[in-house]
Amino acid sequence: MATDKIKIGLLGVGRMGQNHLRNILQLKDAELSFIYDVDRETCAKLSAQYGVAVSEDLDADMKKVDGIVIVTPTFTHFDYIKRAAECVKNIFVEKPLTDSAETAREVVKLAEEKGLNIQVGFIERYNPAVASLKAVMLNSSSVINAEFNRSNKVASGRITDVDVVIDLMIHDIDLALGLNGKAVRVSGHGCRKNGMIEYARALVTHENGRVSDITASRITEKRIRQVNIACEDMFIDCNLLNKEVRVHRQPEQTLNGAVLSAKDEAVEVKLYDALQAELSDFLKLCRGEKTQASDVYAGLESLEIAEEIRKQI
Numbered sequence: 001m002a003t004d005k006i007k008i009g010l011l012g013v014g015r016m017g018q019n020h021l022r023n024i025l026q027l028k029d030a031e032l033s034f035i036y037d038v039d040r041e042t043c044a045k046l047s048a049q050y051g052v053a054v055s056e057d058l059d060a061d062m063k064k065v066d067g068i069v070i071v072t073p074t075f076t077h078f079d080y081i082k083r084a085a086e087c088v089k090n091i092f093v094e095k096p097l098t099d100s101a102e103t104a105r106e107v108v109k110l111a112e113e114k115g116l117n118i119q120v121g122f123i124e125r126y127n128p129a130v131a132s133l134k135a136v137m138l139n140s141s142s143v144i145n146a147e148f149n150r151s152n153k154v155a156s157g158r159i160t161d162v163d164v165v166i167d168l169m170i171h172d173i174d175l176a177l178g179l180n181g182k183a184v185r186v187s188g189h190g191c192r193k194n195g196m197i198e199y200a201r202a203l204v205t206h207e208n209g210r211v212s213d214i215t216a217s218r219i220t221e222k223r224i225r226q227v228n229i230a231c232e233d234m235f236i237d238c239n240l241l242n243k244e245v246r247v248h249r250q251p252e253q254t255l256n257g258a259v260l261s262a263k264d265e266a267v268e269v270k271l272y273d274a275l276q277a278e279l280s281d282f283l284k285l286c287r288g289e290k291t292q293a294s295d296v297y298a299g300l301e302s303l304e305i306a307e308e309i310r311k312q313i
Helices: 015-026 040-050 058-062 074-085 101-114 128-138 164-180 274-286 296-312
Strands: 006-011 030-036 067-070 090-094 117-121 143-151 183-193 196-206 211-217 224-231 234-239 244-249 263-267
Touching: 006 015, 006 058, 015 030, 015 040, 015 274, 030 040, 030 058, 058 074, 067 074, 067 274, 074 090, 074 101, 090 274, 101 117, 101 296, 117 274, 117 296, 128 164, 128 224, 128 234, 128 244, 128 263, 143 164, 164 183, 164 196, 164 211, 164 224, 164 296, 183 296, 196 296
Parallel strands: 006 030, 006 067, 067 090, 090 117, 143 211
Antiparallel strands: 143 224, 183 196, 196 211, 224 234, 234 244, 244 263
């Protein structure tokens, strides 16, 4: 199997699903066996455009592939995971794992019972700037606080079936857990618009004493993807949109009694396509190799924290 192409079935060909479609086709180790969506018209158009097959018998077709990629609306994740689990061992599902912690716990149980490999699509784990950020944090004597700020105005084509906590904030919940460890306390507040949470802010206290301050908004015009890390010996400024990381260090010397200016350094960020890297990890998962991907346990942990934040708003 190490030399054979990994056969993939893609469920969901909306905007994000089409991103997955194009990227799967670019992976030399992958073969897109079929696409599937309840929108048959879009399937037909994509089939003609990219020369890919459309599934007419989903359950039968899922038994013929090595892995399933689920990029359907959040409320359908649970049902499609259960359905795919009867046919295939390797499943990729876009974040969040499901639409509730309750159903996510059922997925964890299902994965344990059937020995499933489930990857949750937290794409920010693959952001090139995050890799550089982690490397810098390892060189710090002590991390004190992390700030995460994510903003994106709701526009045509964007997700509208879930609130800002599940749509945007959950990315940074996953990052916060990855950078700072297990959470022990969560508090949150925010505001609603037309019954939907559109602005949320949360404080997450971690086992190691660090604090993550997470803000997400769909009412702000400006697009923001920012992570700031305060350490005893430096301040790290990470722009996830521009893929830039800068380190501000306190001066260690004086000159004739005058304190020298603080140092401002740009950190090298090796650029690559995050979705390609994420899907490449799924191919490794299908081969039984270890990856940095988010598994069902990480997917559940992020959802549990997200639900706690939502309860407090």
